[in-house]
Amino acid sequence: xxxxxxxxxxxxxxxxxxxxHSNHIRWFECGRVEYFRKAGVDLLELMDEGITFPIKKVTCxxxxxxxxxxxxDIETRLFKLSRAQMVFHFRIVRKETGELLATGETQNVFxxxxxxxxxxxxxxxxxxxxxxxxxxxxxxx
Amino acid sequence: xxxxxxxxxxxxxxxxxxxxHSNHIRWFECGRVEYFRKAGVDLLELMDEGITFPIKKVTCxxxxxxxxxxxxDIETRLFKLSRAQMVFHFRIVRKETGELLATGETQNVFxxxxxxxxxxxxxxxxxxxxxxxxxxxxxxx
Amino acid sequence: xxxxxxxxxxxxxxxxxxxxHSNHIRWFECGRVEYFRKAGVDLLELMDEGITFPIKKVTCxxxxxxxxxxxxDIETRLFKLSRAQMVFHFRIVRKETGELLATGETQNVFxxxxxxxxxxxxxxxxxxxxxxxxxxxxxxx
Amino acid sequence: xxxxxxxxxxxxxxxxxxxxHSNHIRWFECGRVEYFRKAGVDLLELMDEGITFPIKKVTCxxxxxxxxxxxxDIETRLFKLSRAQMVFHFRIVRKETGELLATGETQNVFxxxxxxxxxxxxxxxxxxxxxxxxxxxxxxx
Numbered sequence: 001x002x003x004x005x006x007x008x009x010x011x012x013x014x015x016x017x018x019x020x021h022s023n024h025i026r027w028f029e030c031g032r033v034e035y036f037r038k039a040g041v042d043l044l045e046l047m048d049e050g051i052t053f054p055i056k057k058v059t060c061x062x063x064x065x066x067x068x069x070x071x072x073d074i075e076t077r078l079f080k081l082s083r084a085q086m087v088f089h090f091r092i093v094r095k096e097t098g099e100l101l102a103t104g105e106t107q108n109v110f111x112x113x114x115x116x117x118x119x120x121x122x123x124x125x126x127x128x129x130x131x132x133x134x135x136x137x138x139x140x141x
Numbered sequence: 142x143x144x145x146x147x148x149x150x151x152x153x154x155x156x157x158x159x160x161x162h163s164n165h166i167r168w169f170e171c172g173r174v175e176y177f178r179k180a181g182v183d184l185l186e187l188m189d190e191g192i193t194f195p196i197k198k199v200t201c202x203x204x205x206x207x208x209x210x211x212x213x214d215i216e217t218r219l220f221k222l223s224r225a226q227m228v229f230h231f232r233i234v235r236k237e238t239g240e241l242l243a244t245g246e247t248q249n250v251f252x253x254x255x256x257x258x259x260x261x262x263x264x265x266x267x268x269x270x271x272x273x274x275x276x277x278x279x280x281x282x
Numbered sequence: 283x284x285x286x287x288x289x290x291x292x293x294x295x296x297x298x299x300x301x302x303h304s305n306h307i308r309w310f311e312c313g314r315v316e317y318f319r320k321a322g323v324d325l326l327e328l329m330d331e332g333i334t335f336p337i338k339k340v341t342c343x344x345x346x347x348x349x350x351x352x353x354x355d356i357e358t359r360l361f362k363l364s365r366a367q368m369v370f371h372f373r374i375v376r377k378e379t380g381e382l383l384a385t386g387e388t389q390n391v392f393x394x395x396x397x398x399x400x401x402x403x404x405x406x407x408x409x410x411x412x413x414x415x416x417x418x419x420x421x422x423x
Numbered sequence: 424x425x426x427x428x429x430x431x432x433x434x435x436x437x438x439x440x441x442x443x444h445s446n447h448i449r450w451f452e453c454g455r456v457e458y459f460r461k462a463g464v465d466l467l468e469l470m471d472e473g474i475t476f477p478i479k480k481v482t483c484x485x486x487x488x489x490x491x492x493x494x495x496d497i498e499t500r501l502f503k504l505s506r507a508q509m510v511f512h513f514r515i516v517r518k519e520t521g522e523l524l525a526t527g528e529t530q531n532v533f534x535x536x537x538x539x540x541x542x543x544x545x546x547x548x549x550x551x552x553x554x555x556x557x558x559x560x561x562x563x564x
Contacts, residue, residue, distance in 0.1 A: 009449065009452065009453055009456075010296060010297070010452055010453075010456055010466075011296060011302050011304060011449045011452055013296050013297035014292060014293060014295050014296065014297070015188075015292070015295035015296070015297065015299045015300075015350060016188070016193045016195065016254075017254075017297045018195070018297075020293050021166065021195070021196040021199065022163045022164075022166040022167050022170075022293060023163075025162065025163040025166055026163050026432065026434045029163075029432070029433055029434055030432060030433075033432075033433055033492075043433075044491070044492075047156075047157070052157045054157065054159070054162070054203065054206065055162040055203055056202065056203055057200070057201065057202050057203065058162065058199075058200070058201050058203075059198070059199070059200040059201075060198070060199050060200075061197065061198050062195065062196055062197050062198065062199075065195065068297060068467070069456075069467070113157075113158075150308065150311070150312060150315075151311055151312075151315055151325075151437060151438070152308045152311055152437060152443050152445060154437050154438035155433060155434060155436050155437065155438070156433070156436035156437070156438065156440045156441075156491060158438045159438075161434050163434060167291065167293045170291065170292055170293055171291060171292075174291075174292055174351075184292075185350070185351075209326070209438060210315075210326075297470075298470070298475045298477065298536075299536075300477070303448065303477070303478040303481065304445045304446075304448040304449050304452075305445075307444065307445040307448055308445050311445075329438075329439070334439045336439065336441070336444070336485065336488065337444040337485055338484065338485055339482070339483065339484050339485065340444065340481075340482070340483050340485075341480070341481070341482040341483075342480065342481050342482075343479065343480050344477065344478055344479055344480065344481075347477065395439075395440075
């Protein structure tokens with residue numbers, strides 16, 4: 001599990017007085033980026049090789065509103081891993097209290113930017129995710 | 142069904158060269174807002190009465206990338222309607238070709254802003270959604 | 283002058299209940315994009331040639347708040363034109379009343395993406411802006 | 424001077440491959456929020472008293488592009504202080520190298536939300552900003 005801590009910005013709020021629900025989708029992205037960093041897989045290098053990782057599916061359940069200035073933890077776990085795709089699970093919790101604010105899941109597929117065809121991680125790249133993945137899988141069962 | 146046409150802005154794009162996937166969640170919102178307008182239910186009036194309609198759940202399936210300057214139609218259908226909640230279905234299609242770019246669903250629950258307790262639509266408000274809802278329900282079967 | 287009409291989205295608002303002030307900077311961009319389109323200069327073609335047009339300076343004066351669901355006109359005029367840079371003037375007005383909501387100015391410099399050095403418009407490209415520019419310059423005096 | 428450190432998100436980028444220029448305006452806001460916090464003036468309390476602080480003017484000069492994953496420092500200094508308005512100066516620098524990426528200025532006016540008329544800080548509130556302001560003013564000369 002990789003945890004990113006964020007503070008909710010004023011510009012994240014909407015006229016209902018809470019963080020707009022599209023932010024959660026962005027926070028999930030922050031979690032994925034950090035996960036790649038911790039695994040030692042460089043997103044910019046992948047992109048330089050012409051490989052992108054577009055989102056195919058996202059779900060988010062909103063449990064409790066997130067407010068301006070809240071400190072939140074984005075907990076990211078790798079739930080499925082194959083050469084071609086990854087499924088991540090997310091929990092957003094209020095940092096100080098541990099209160100669960102939202103859960104979600106994203107599926108992304110590695111893709112050759114030019115052709116749009118599916119790309120596959122190398123053995124070396126797979127290896128970098130392996131141990132974190134095994135740990136996460138167990139935690140999610 | 143209510144259709145909103147949008148043009149994808151430069152600021153909607155990310156460094157993968159496509160519209161960022163959080164925009165779809167925002168486009169769904171545009172669809173809901175227009176649906177309320179067509180039904181004759183005033184969101185601002187509801188908010189003045191202390192009723193908000195936070196999203197409880199969102200899902201989006203991304204079928205094909207959306208590019209800068211694309212003209213897209215956001216097709217919004219009401220799938221479930223009760224006094225306390227609404228479930229909407231969305232299709233995002235490329236306007237010129239009709240190509241399906243994404244589908245999605247949102248669930249929102251009417252809520253008293255102060256107490257956080259569930260609010261309920263009045264008969265009059267329900268009545269305004271009824272005919273559009275019956276038509277949409279049939280189309281979605 | 284090129285005019286773009288926009289409707290203010292719910293997600294554009296913040297907890298002060300008005301459109302967040304960073305949106306004006308984005309609306310200016312919509313105005314520039316439309317200006318290029320009207321002039322017949324293709325931004326994507328420029329980018330394919332490795333030319334980008336980063337903003338060097340932006341100013342915005344906020345005269346009156348912009349609210350959710352407001353219909354606004356973004357009026358864009360070209361104020362300075364040279365091979366290497368453009369300065370645009372913007373007026374944001376409420377469509378129905380003509381009330382002036384904000385004014386602004388942006389300066390952008392054509393840049394070779396790889397080297398970061400200044401790029402220059404061709405005679406053909408300059409020619410496309412010329413007549414609109416002459417008209418705008420006169421209006422701004 | 425108050426410094427906020429941020430890491431540039433993937434969703435902050437646009438298809439030119441750099442952080443979109445509207446983000447700088449949002450980063451300035453983060454600086455102001457932190458400045459209020461350091462001074463001990465509670466923005467939410469002000470808003471509960473019906474006082475908002477809309478931006479009247481913003482300027483930003485973009486010196487060097489900000490890239491995905493860059494760590495940046497937002498340095499915020501209070502340049503003018505009166506009961507009714509504040510002018511802040513901002514410098515955005517790359518954290519690791521100190522390279523100056525952008526400078527900017529915002530002017531905001533305290534406003535009664537209901538009437539739209541100008542609001543004024545109390546002696547107590549003014550007092551909280553005073554020492555930071557004196558220090559900043561000197562640094563900016």
